[in-house]
Amino acid sequence: MLAVMPSKAKTTRVDNAYERLKTDILNGDLPPGFQAPEPDIAARLGMSRTPVREALIRLEAEGLVGLVPRHGARVLPVSQKDLCEVFHILSVLEGLAAETAARRGISENLNQEIHDVLDSADAALLRDDIASWVKFDDRFHRLVAESSGNVRLDEEISCLLDQVYRSNKVLLLMNNAPAASSEDHRQLLKAIEAGKISEAAETARDHRLGGLATMKQLLEKCGLSQV
Numbered sequence: 001m002l003a004v005m006p007s008k009a010k011t012t013r014v015d016n017a018y019e020r021l022k023t024d025i026l027n028g029d030l031p032p033g034f035q036a037p038e039p040d041i042a043a044r045l046g047m048s049r050t051p052v053r054e055a056l057i058r059l060e061a062e063g064l065v066g067l068v069p070r071h072g073a074r075v076l077p078v079s080q081k082d083l084c085e086v087f088h089i090l091s092v093l094e095g096l097a098a099e100t101a102a103r104r105g106i107s108e109n110l111n112q113e114i115h116d117v118l119d120s121a122d123a124a125l126l127r128d129d130i131a132s133w134v135k136f137d138d139r140f141h142r143l144v145a146e147s148s149g150n151v152r153l154d155e156e157i158s159c160l161l162d163q164v165y166r167s168n169k170v171l172l173l174m175n176n177a178p179a180a181s182s183e184d185h186r187q188l189l190k191a192i193e194a195g196k197i198s199e200a201a202e203t204a205r206d207h208r209l210g211g212l213a214t215m216k217q218l219l220e221k222c223g224l225s226q227v
Helices: 004-027 038-045 049-061 080-104 108-126 130-147 151-175 182-193 197-222
Strands: 065-068 072-075
Touching: 004 038, 004 049, 004 151, 038 049, 038 072, 049 065, 049 072, 080 130, 080 151, 080 182, 080 197, 108 130, 108 182, 130 151, 130 182, 151 197, 182 197
Parallel strands: none
Antiparallel strands: 065 072
């Protein structure tokens, strides 16, 4: 019993450091290019260096930070190449998630939550609140992944959606416009609800590739190669 408890406490501290750092990165509080040595990052969190170091290793594996020997960690930007790779992989994985969800069916509670998110996204657009739309868009895609019932697939998609969220936070707010129409999302949900397996998969793939085209246009419009 005594050997287990410290390990559990350590895991909790690592998880806490990981979640706090990840939230700050995704929200832009730690922007791309931010760099600090481990002691400074640990002091910022009010924690010891060991859990912070392990949290940084996890964030590095997700492509959010780069570890610099003797110089701590640096928050990585998202380049156009990164976006192309992420969106192309997502087009396949989200197509599989939508296909699986359509085949297995979606629970009433989860279906209602998705409808609520879509309604909230539409309301955000009506009041020109792009920041809120970005959050609801992100939530919609995570719920579709969850509806597949495939935990590993859900986790892979969620990790990639972190990069999309970071890019959306910058590019969409700069241009004050959404990345896609609400009709795209509703068409995808309708296909899943109806059990139209092929249509759901194709709609999800087309939607993601259309989003990539939009993001590339916004990068060019803003004169940026990365965000």
